[in-house]
Each structure stands twice: as structure tokens, then as C-alpha cells.
Amino acid sequence: xxxxxxxxxxxxxxxxxxxxxxxxxxxxxxxxxxxxxxxxxxxxxxxxxxxxxxxxxxxxxxxxxxxxxxxxxxxxxxxxxxxxxxxxxxxxxxxxxxxxxxxxxxxxxxxxxxxxxxxxxxxxxxxxxxxxxxxxxxxxxxxxxxxxxxxxx
Amino acid sequence: xxxxxxxxxxxxxxxxxxxxxxxxxxxxxxxxxxxxxxxxxxxxxxxxxxxxxxxxxxxxxxxxxxxxxxxxxxxxxxxxxxxxxxxxxxxxxxxxxxxxxxxxxxxxxxxxxxxxxxxxxxxxxxxxxxxxxxxxxxxxxxxxxxxxxxxxx
DNA sequence: TTAGGTGCAAATCTTTTGCAGAAAG
DNA sequence: CTTTCTGCAAAAGATTTGCACCTAA
Numbered sequence: 001x002x003x004x005x006x007x008x009x010x011x012x013x014x015x016x017x018x019x020x021x022x023x024x025x026x027x028x029x030x031x032x033x034x035x036x037x038x039x040x041x042x043x044x045x046x047x048x049x050x051x052x053x054x055x056x057x058x059x060x061x062x063x064x065x066x067x068x069x070x071x072x073x074x075x076x077x078x079x080x081x082x083x084x085x086x087x088x089x090x091x092x093x094x095x096x097x098x099x100x101x102x103x104x105x106x107x108x109x110x111x112x113x114x115x116x117x118x119x120x121x122x123x124x125x126x127x128x129x130x131x132x133x134x135x136x137x138x139x140x141x142x143x144x145x146x147x148x149x150x151x152x153x
Numbered sequence: 154x155x156x157x158x159x160x161x162x163x164x165x166x167x168x169x170x171x172x173x174x175x176x177x178x179x180x181x182x183x184x185x186x187x188x189x190x191x192x193x194x195x196x197x198x199x200x201x202x203x204x205x206x207x208x209x210x211x212x213x214x215x216x217x218x219x220x221x222x223x224x225x226x227x228x229x230x231x232x233x234x235x236x237x238x239x240x241x242x243x244x245x246x247x248x249x250x251x252x253x254x255x256x257x258x259x260x261x262x263x264x265x266x267x268x269x270x271x272x273x274x275x276x277x278x279x280x281x282x283x284x285x286x287x288x289x290x291x292x293x294x295x296x297x298x299x300x301x302x303x304x305x306x
Numbered sequence: 307t308t309a310g311g312t313g314c315a316a317a318t319c320t321t322t323t324g325c326a327g328a329a330a331g
Numbered sequence: 332c333t334t335t336c337t338g339c340a341a342a343a344g345a346t347t348t349g350c351a352c353c354t355a356a
Contacts, residue, residue: 018330020336040321055338060321076229080346081320098280109278117266118289125262126294127251135286136271141279171355173311193346208313213346233321234345 001031008071017065025050026062030072030086037075037083037097037106075133077106100140107140154184161224170218178203179215183225183239190228190236190259228286230259253293260293 008027009019019027029046030038038046044059063084066072073085077099085095098107118129139147161180162172172180182199183191191199197212216237219225226238230252238248251260271282 016335018335020329022337053338057322057339058337061336064322074231076231078227078229078235098274098278101283107278107280109274113270121251121262121289121291125251125260126297127260127289128292128297129289130254130292131290133286133288133290134267136274136280136282137284137286138274139281139283144279144281169310171310173354175312206313210314210347211312214311217347 001028004031008066011069011071015069022047022051022054022058023062025054026059027066030084034086035108037077037085039081039083041081043084077135096134097136098140099135099137100143101137102139102143105140105142154181157184161219164222164224168222175200175204175207175211176215178207179212180219183237187239188261190230190238192234192236194234196237230288249287250289251293252288252290253296254290255292255296258293258295 005019005024005027009024012019012023025047026043028050029043033046036042040056040060040063043063044054044056047054047059063072063074067074067084070087073087074082075085076082077097095108095110096113098109100106114132114134118132121127121129158172158177158180162177165172165176178200179196181203182196186199189195193209193213193216196216197207197209200207200212216225216227220227220237223240226240227235228238229235230250248261248263249266251262253259267285267287271285274280274282
């Protein structure tokens with residue numbers, strides 16, 4: 001945790017930015033909720049516990065800055081709000097999303113499934129791939145199990 | 154073209170909705186611009202040529218209705234506006250996007266690449282897949298060629 | 307006649323921006 | 332001191348909603 005914050009601090013400083021208390025509190029919230037896909041509003045509410053005086057605009061500015069630095073990934077699941085995800089250090093391990101249309105949960109799976117496809121895109125379409133995003137919509141294992149139980153009763 | 158409109162009309166009527174002149178004009182615009190990924194505002198401007206009295210709210214309502222009926226797909230490329238895409242009749246031929254980070258173009262490719270992955274998700278993760286979305290960010294063939302020419306000169 | 311539709315304007319919601327003051331190097 | 336950063340409030344932009352009127356089975 002501390003090591004990752006230190007690393008982000010250095011990334012910021014190397015570009016002339018500061019790791020202010022507000023930014024540090026924001027980063028801590030993101031680290032503590034790495035599994036989730038928080039919206040700016042979510043982050044704001046959680047950061048307020050650590051730094052009650054923080055403003056929503058500062059959270060937006062911090063998230064934007066970290067996105068530009070590729071510390072975060074800004075994404076959109078179609079529910080009208082942007083969500084943010086810490087990028088793992090190994091930038092070639094993309095994560096894909098399993099979005100449950102029933103309970104709204106978002107699980108992540110790691111995989112390199114797409115590498116063969118990317119090679120094919122470069123070869124057949126002359127498209128130089130920089131990044132990709134793969135989301136599946138469906139019913140998650142929790143909701144599947146819930147349904148099964150109801151069927152039995 | 155007329156056949157596809159007729160089909161959509163029947164889909165609407167089977168659920169108690171009507172294909173009003175405004176809705177028909179909207180659908181025609183979508184059919185005529187099937188290659189593009191129009192925003193609601195884009196559609197509104199184009200529909201105005203055919204039906205100048207139409208209101209923006211009606212366009213939004215029509216796009217929402219057609220999305221719910223799975224005639225359209227509502228999507229988000231991260232530029233702050235929702236974009237809409239006609240779904241091909243064969244619902245198992247998903248299209249994927251090649252988004253150029255340089256010129257902003259969005260090309261589509263059709264493929265069933267992901268079917269094996271979907272089977273694996275059902276088996277290994279107990280996740281029942283309903284739909285998926287696959288987008289690649291990178292440099293498109295046009296920009297690649299442009300760069301090549303500049304290198305030569 | 308009744309449910310579905312429409313245009314307009316107002317409301318809502320997320321995100322961005324202008325600004326004056328605060329903090330850090 | 333000079334640049335970066337902050338909180339606040341206002342603004343901007345996209346989308347939704349309330350409402351009175353309209354229109355077709």
C-alpha cells in the first residue's frame with residue numbers, strides 16, 4: 001500500500017505535480033476499494049471520511065489527472081456515470097468485466113485471451129492495437145445460484 | 154430498406170406501439186447512416202430535414218424505445234454522449250469496434266471470435282452471457298498509411 | 307374513447323470551469 | 332514569489348420528465 005502510494009507520488013512529481021493530502025486520501029480510497037468500480041461520487045463520499053473538507057471538484061480533477069497519467073482507467077458501463085479502475089502495474093494484463101444485468105455487480109477477470117486476436121487485427125486490418133476493452137453482460141454466478149434455490153423451493 | 158422498416162413496424166405493433174411519422178423518419182436516418190455511430194443530437198439534426206417539427210425529446214424517446222426492443226444498441230465511447238447502432242438481424246453476429254485514438258474514427262468488424270470464450274465463462278465462472286462488447290483502441294489503417302507516407306518523404 | 311405520442315420547457319444529473327484564496331517549493 | 336492546488340458556486344452539456352394537446356385504432 002505505502003509502496004504503491006510512494007510510486008504514484010513519484011510519478012506525479014516527475015511531471016511537476018504534487019501529492020497533496022486530498023490527492024493522497026483519494027488514492028487511498030482507490031487502493032482500498034480496488035475490487036470495485038467507483039464513480040466520482042462514490043469516491044467523493046468515501047474520501048470525505050478521511051478528509052471531510054474536500055470538494056467534489058477536487059475529486060474530479062484528481063481522477064482526471066490520474067487517468068491522464070494512466071494510473072487509473074476511466075470507463076463507462078452505460079449507467080450514465082464514469083467509473084474508475086486502478087491499472088495494474090503489468091500493463092499487458094488487461095482485465096475484462098462480467099456485468100450482471102440483474103444485480104448490477106461487476107466482476108473482473110484477468111486474461112490474455114485477446115492477444116491472438118490483436119495479432120490478427122494488426123496483420124489483417126493494419127490496425128495497431130494500443131488497448132482494448134471487453135465487457136460481458138449476463139447473469140452472474142450469485143444470481144444464478146439464487147434462481148436455482150428458488151426453483152428448488 | 155422498406156422491408157426493414159416494415160419489420161420494425163411489426164415489432165413495435167406487436168408490443169402495442171405505433172410507427173409514427175416521427176419514428177419512421179428517425180428509423181430512416183438510422184438506416185441511411187448505418188455505418189456511423191450517431192449520437193442523439195446527430196440523429197436529431199438529420200431527422201429535422203425529413204420532419205422539421207420534431208422535438209429533441211421525441212428523438213431521445215424513440216432511441217430509448219428502440220434500444221429496449223434491441224433494435225438499436227446504445228453505446229458509449231467515452232466522449233460524454235451516447236451513440237446508437239442498428240443491430241444486425243442475426244443477433245449472434247456481434248460487431249466489434251476499432252477506435253482510432255488519432256483520428257477518432259470508429260470502424261466495425263463482424264466476428265464470432267468470442268463464442269469459445271463465452272462457453273468458457275459459462276462453464277468456469279457460472280456466468281450466463283447475454284451480450285458482450287469488445288472495443289479496441291489503436292491507430293487505424295488510414296493513419297498508419299499516412300504516417301508511412303510522411304516517413305518516406 | 308382511450309391509450310399511446312408529441313413538442314415544449316423546465317428539471318435533473320454528471321461533469322467542468324472561473325475565481326479568489328491557500329499551500330508548497 | 333511563482334506555480335500548483337483547492338473549495339465553492341456557477342456553468343455547461345446530455346438526458347429525462349411533466350404537461351397539455353394531438354392522433355389514431
